[in-house]
Amino acid sequence: MGNQPTSVLLVVETDPGSQQKKVYLILQQRRFEFATLSTSTDSFAGFTAAYRNENGDSVDITELISDLIPSIADQLPTGLAFSLQQVFLAYQKAPNSAKNKSQASPTFLVGATLGLDINLAELPLIGDKLPTDFTPRINGIQILYAYQDISAELINTLKLPQGLSLPSVSSSKQQETEKPPALHSGLYLSANLTLENNPQWVTLPLSRSKKNRSRAASSQTAQITNTTKADATTQESEISISKSEQNPKNEKIKALAQAPPNVDDTITWIDVNKKLGPLTMQQVGMQFQNSELWFFLNASLSFGGITLSCNGLGVGSSLTEFKPKFRLNGLGIHYSGGGCLEIGGALLRKTMSLKDEQGAIQLDGNGNPITYEEYSGAVIIGTSFKGKKITLSAIGSYAEVKGEASLFIFALLDYPLGGPPAFFVTGLAAGFGYNRRLNPPETVEAVEDFPFVKLAMGGEDKGKDLLQILDSLGSYIQPASGEMFFAIGIKFTSFKIIDAFVLLIVKLGKRTEFHILGLASLVAPPGAVDLGIEPVAEAKLALKAVYIPDEGVLRVEANLQKGSYILSKKCYLSGGFAFYSWFSGEHEGDFVLTLGGYHPKFKVPSHYPQVPRLKLEWQLNENLSIKGEGYFALTASTLMAGVCLEASFEQESVKATFKIEAHFLIAWKPFYYEATVALEIRASVKICFETVSLDIRASLQIWGPPFSGRAFLEVGLVSVEMRFGSSLPPRPKALTWQEFKASLLPTDNAICNITVCDGLIRKLERNKVEEWIINPKEFAISTDSVIPSTASNMADPAQYKNWESKISLRPMDLKPSLSSTHKIEIRRKDELVNQEFSCKPIFKRVPTALWGEGFIPRDPNAPRFIENALCGFNITPKPPENPQKSQEIAYKKLLLDDPISGKAYQWEAIDLPSLRSGSASDTENLKQEINTETIRNKRNMLLQNLGFLPDQDVTINGVFIDELLGEPHSINSSNNPK
Template identity: 35%
Template structure:
């Protein structure tokens, strides 16, 4: 058995030593026992050395966030380390602050340390130092800090805590702020997200009113600062000043470094004759946003504006929007009582969805219904609202105009027309109309309230024209619980993925078998009324017309509930008519029933009685089924031809007459022929010259007239377009041919797949009919021509390679080719036909470069030319006429082409400066010209 002395030796061991950290000597005690394991404790004994806490932390591999990694000069420090829990603790007395405590423990599950730091911060920021507001404060008023604390896990999260109090006019308000932030690797080095912790105050102190106070710790820009924000206001007579994010800050590195700032200011003046208010707000990205409002009697003016510089390019970005409400007058159906104007530079408009037009800030503000944008709006709230819809964008501009009018004293409307241009072009019209009964009554006083939102857009780049309108969710009939819904849309697409598509609908596209991919979403025409606590009724309907079909539907439901008793009546119908092939499908249903729930012992049992009928009709040939459902029996009755519900196929003659009537020769169309060869008309393929056409000559030969096209062979571009897609292109040359395969397609209305339609192209000489070689290998520079397919969107309902469905979309198919010359595109002169050039011929095809570079040929020695403008003009006037080299060229071309043998220049040789737009550059004849 061990005695007490032996147990004491076994449980506790102590060692004393000294060591140095950056020349600072520490005295340490090393202890070992079962409770804490190995524990190292130490304190600083060298009082002559100026010690910095950040250096001490780095020595022990302690990670500090950038905003806390600053110099804290230590007057006294103690530290300890316990091995069992891997706990590290510091205590230090900091010069200019107070006590600092740091505790760190190792999280064994993630093998990472968590740190907790607290720092006494006995510092006061006096309100007397703040401009303007300081005049209304006592000398002792200010923010009195007590401590700053943070608890953080490196690279993951950090929790800030501020303990302070506000003393103002002998009133003490505690301010204890706490907020958490996620950290990333980047934020460990630089605090980017400047989060402000706001505390509501809402107290008045004489003429000064504090609405809220904010606290922020910022470590960006290599500094560590504490910010205190004030949202405050004061009133003098009838003038009120509102300050937004007025702040005072101090640096933790230098407590005497105090700065001030202001994010927003609102000034308002209210008298019996008029009211005036205006505000300005500055964002973190240096954008200034503001509002201005003036009201005199029935006249009112509201303006919104924003100004700033785009990041990276330093381009100025600006927009302004002005709304004027004043009775202007007009006929009863169009009585104007206000208008709006606006424009934007390096700004773009994000158009709202149809159901959000009423909340669109430019519409809501013009109608006086915007809570965020009004005469009393805070500039920062205006900024938040506007930034969602009007965004800075380099190279984009817009202009907008709106008008507010009244129709017959019943219908209030506002329409806003916007035109965007620059990077992209778009024209849009947004509108909102409200009708009430009694006329112009308030929402809660109306028996009928209908609000219609309108949105029309024209996008020439996307090839889209859309006109949409829908009732908003505020619309009701007789009672706000009796909701009205519905809208209409008209859309056309002439370019892009949906070229050739269209939609005309009232109530949207809602057939259960139709999947809406790109058509606008429009609510059904309907009514939903909760009559009382027991009874409700719903009804809805729609109609839609698309390139492939027409559809419509209607549904009605009546429900009664009283306790455990429930009764219902529902009925509806769905109609679908498709064409080519003609097909129809109709579904009608009705259901009447009742149920009662009864609790028996520990379970609930529901008794249900229901009688329903469903009628399904389709064709051709006329067929259908009728199903009767009763709670005790159900059965189905079939009638008609009992044909398949798949669509029947049509014949070739019916297909071409319906879809491509101009593409075939009706005399040669054979209704039951499986081959369509030699049945096409001369108009099926059209040939045009889209580039390189110089002139057209009308030739007559034996009473026949035909036009000859004179083309520039270097810029020649021929388009061959067909009304039919093709699966293969063949270019014939003697006994060989070159082909290009297209996409596989079929003719679904005829039930055909993998249809073979071949486009054959032959280019021959006019005088000998010799075939000219065609070669589409673009990389072969010796080829005469480059061949490219013309790809268009085609409806899959006509040309798809699978059976036709309601959801047949569009597909890309070749409908032609382009033939362009594959020759050197450098400038070459065309010899004039009549012996001389006209001015229009010279200017017609001239390429005017932005700049020119010249390379002197090797066989011509380089010559130095004058750069002085005056000397250049003199040299030009001396040599433009008296030039032997020029005379030889003129005589040579005169002998061969019968052109003019002399140059007739009346002014260029005598007063060249008056003829030329700019001073030319003189270079050696024969130099190669390249365009910059």
């Protein structure tokens, strides 16, 4: 198209009537009437050419521009073929006054008008409510392309055809060189919008040239020009309308109905804000997308206590053929029942792109994004019960993707349900999703913005909050076949000081996940804001916990959010908490609990959480500030804690700083601690142009118990060392076995456990002893011991190369000398049958704090676990050594060669008692007999041997006989005449 040679001809013709010569420009076999532009010296400056489409054929404006300027063909959108009324071309050569001749370039302008006339009174719902003198009308639609920025001076020199208009440049007192252009380079769509007989030109960008794309990216405005004359001359006035939402701030329920959000940010809106009886018009919008031109109204209609609000109620058509279509992006409704009942609701329609688990847009076979229509809704119902306000808020959405229904709903009841002051319930929440993937926040900092938490902890303007939540759901909840989730939450207060919400989410589908999200805010004293006093403390804590059985790890995290303070709003608080525990996988048996982080010398493993320090920052006044931080951490090997406090004072010529820092390493069984404390004091004062300073440094190393240590003091050039207590770190008293067992091991009956791994049919209890009924075909059990074993009657250390059989008892100060045997005996009627079973050892990692060497853990980076400690066995039956086989017999030998003849078989004669007809007395006798104690005990024993619970699984009574056996019959026999 643009790269092919084009045929552009100039044709001179003589008008037979006037005998005047006319010049035509022939382009794409169309005749453009040609006129030249001249300068003040009558030299050639450019030309204009106009073409009137008398036949109404379609003109491809993209091809037309590309033929004129082939270099920009790839920058234009395709498919812009319209039935145009007229086309206008303008050319101006590069100005001679340009400072840089190499950068000077000619200017091309292409304009075309379409013969569309759209009356917004044809819109459903509200169209017939519009007054005839106010009805919005769209006409004079045109396409504009400028190769370079078009200045106001050039516009004035161009003789535009009637019906074609360009936006004017706004009036300004700036210098001529600083004035912005009237039209930036690029492709535009303009329309003449008439409101109250006042026409306005609205111009939307469709594309930009390469050199102006950066400017286009930062510009998000549309130009609107008031037209006052039919010849398209314009006043110097311009209005910039942004694409942001124009939602008025209303009451929380009314806001939901009256201001559904503008979910489509490709629509440019113009504020109208006109009230016409029961009808209120807020905005008029225009959009060009997929070769279709759309016009929209945001309006509301009130009648009988009900307000109906329409968002994005639009009419549109393809520009190649005028076939009007209607669309509605959102619908809101508000009802007020005289104060007893108030309802606000909104329904939104969106076109969404289907995404995978990683958030990438899914594509179809042709490489196009897979899209679907989603309908989202929100509702708030407000009423009162026993003088207390009840508010029910709900959000939800429905979509059909690839033939499957996908939906979710989440509702929050805001009503004081009661409870003790420490846990006073103020609301409940519940949610459900079908064929929906719920993506909980990835970090604890993002919990506050999670839609469900935001809904529960929202402000007073809850109607607006619901709309914002609906508009942000796409990144958290997406359709996904086979995925489901359930959510339940509780909102509560504690002594009216803490206001909290906790939400449990269970995800089902490809894998099962459990999530707990929470947000709590603290204000002390309670009601301080209502009392007009400044709170002593405010804090906001976010909580995030997740347990995924497939990963075998529990993660709990919490953070103080921004805005937390104590004593003063200038005394900021921050910090985090985390608890991780691994149940399986690479890090099985490991755990960590930390508040504010770890010891500075501790090398944090990559799988441990990174937690910010607990910090306090307080600027008391312009001269004095205080900073502090602390931490506490517990790992499988050690306990660590630390604190740092720093104060600074500066006023004119006086400066002083005070800093103290302490770090502790603690072993808890037996209790032992080591700590380093550093103190630094600096002060200086300037007296008569001389600065006098004092530096004091002190460090302290302590250990115990008993409390001992040494201190270093340095004042200026003088240093002193002091010792107290034991000269060497003392050795704490080791635990005895009884102390170790009582404090660090479970009870005797819980040290060793046996678990059924496979084949369990039922568990029974006889004489307070648990018995298992196991399918022998799938029989598998495992043993587990809290104490790692150094020997076993089922395994030889030489058989397993990685078996760590050297186990110590650190709290007892025992070197590798522990002897523990994992003994297994399997008996059949007192006969030992271990040889009939295979035993596979179970190796685990055990904490060095219990079973490792080194009585005093001085190194925080020492190994935390002993790997490959024997802790149990998996036991399964061995296959038979010599399985019996059936003798093979040819099937022909099983065939009968000769028929049976004679009396080869003699059937035994059986005398059957004769039956006699049943009676009601026989039925009663049978009912009594089957429920006698002897029969009942025999029946229960048989059922128990079959693995049933008689009292729960089988019930025999008269109803059973009547319904199942029917009427019984008595028999005649020699032993029983009945």
